[in-house]
Amino acid sequence: MTQTTFTPRVFSGIKPSGGLTLGNYLGAIKRFVGMQGEMETVYCVVDMHAITVWQDPKELANATREVAAGYLAAGLDPTQSILFNQSQVSAHAELGWIFNCVARVGWMNRMTQFKDKAGSNAEKVSLGLYAYPSLMAADILLYHATHVPVGEDQKQHVELTRDIAHKFNHDFKVDFFPETTPVIDGPATRIMNLRDGTKKMSKSGESDMERINMTDDADKIAKKFKKAKTDPTPLPETYEGLNDRPEARNLVEIYAALSDMTPQAVIADYAGAGWGQFKPALADLAVAKLAPISSEMARLMDDPAEIDRILATGAEKARAIAEPILKQTYDIVGFLRS
Ligand code: AQP
Numbered sequence: 001m002t003q004t005t006f007t008p009r010v011f012s013g014i015k016p017s018g019g020l021t022l023g024n025y026l027g028a029i030k031r032f033v034g035m036q037g038e039m040e041t042v043y044c045v046v047d048m049h050a051i052t053v054w055q056d057p058k059e060l061a062n063a064t065r066e067v068a069a070g071y072l073a074a075g076l077d078p079t080q081s082i083l084f085n086q087s088q089v090s091a092h093a094e095l096g097w098i099f100n101c102v103a104r105v106g107w108m109n110r111m112t113q114f115k116d117k118a119g120s121n122a123e124k125v126s127l128g129l130y131a132y133p134s135l136m137a138a139d140i141l142l143y144h145a146t147h148v149p150v151g152e153d154q155k156q157h158v159e160l161t162r163d164i165a166h167k168f169n170h171d172f173k174v175d176f177f178p179e180t181t182p183v184i185d186g187p188a189t190r191i192m193n194l195r196d197g198t199k200k201m202s203k204s205g206e207s208d209m210e211r212i213n214m215t216d217d218a219d220k221i222a223k224k225f226k227k228a229k230t231d232p233t234p235l236p237e238t239y240e241g242l243n244d245r246p247e248a249r250n251l252v253e254i255y256a257a258l259s260d261m262t263p264q265a266v267i268a269d270y271a272g273a274g275w276g277q278f279k280p281a282l283a284d285l286a287v288a289k290l291a292p293i294s295s296e297m298a299r300l301m302d303d304p305a306e307i308d309r310i311l312a313t314g315a316e317k318a319r320a321i322a323e324p325i326l327k328q329t330y331d332i333v334g335f336l337r338s
Helices: 022-035 057-073 091-100 105-109 112-121 127-141 152-172 218-227 246-259 263-270 275-301 304-333
Strands: 009-014 040-045 081-085 147-149 181-183
Touching (some): 009 057, 022 147, 057 304, 091 304, 105 127, 112 127, 112 152, 127 152, 147 152, 152 181, 275 304
Parallel strands (some): 009 040
């Protein structure tokens, strides 16, 4: 079989399951904006993923707009990238169902994010939470996306997407879906919780003090970094000196990602510094980088109709790519279209 060459295309998304965090910004949005112009870029607010856990319907629409506002305020240009919310393109759900029939239960059972989120409550969580990775595969493959920028936590799901593409192509003897490359690079692929450096910073984490929200003001940011858990030792002379110091490493990596430096360069600047010096410098840097974005988000949120218009235009452009790919998938599967 001759190998199909797929046009380079980026797809990624963020769930509107709460307010955006510094983890979403550094691990996703900032990198999404950086890829704009390098190749075709399709970015989504994945509201269908958000409802895998309970969302108040009144808050979901607002959270969807807020994620869109975060993308736009961070520099995403809707004339250069396609920006839309997932539920406006029904092909995601349709391809998701086909992939539910391609993916194997054993594959899903290995997904560590499901185990983390379901915990000891696996019998009571939604079936959607379990099937989430096959919908994510559909999100990506519906656009024949070749590159998916994600944080480290999503790597396993992108690998599952490759397995689904491979099995579909093999079962139907086609070379139709690409094997997507996860793009996980830079110092901020896994920003950790400020109170426990072994846990990821999440929108839905229990305490507000464990995360920086993109809408936090300067006082809150300073307070959260000041109270962030660290150890009593000053910063080391070398980056390797951060081994086994997860909280210290996290703060250095946040500084590096915000300042576009390597963590090694940050250590070179702050070798031997105490937390009383480093934490205020980190807070100042975070405020300088986040304040313009959060004030632009607030301005955009004052005009929800404009955000809705941008998402509707993006959805139209997304459908123009997705629908022909879904139709071809239906033909490959053997669905009758009369
Ligand atoms: N802490 C993080 N560090 C680096 N990247 C992160 N991402 C999320 N948290 C971090 C990246 O952001 C993108 C969007 O993620 P998502 O919101 O769709 O899902 P998530 O990873 O489950 O995010 P949260 O914040 O943990 O949400 P909740 O608490 O609702 O489950 C992805 O590329 C992700 O890697």
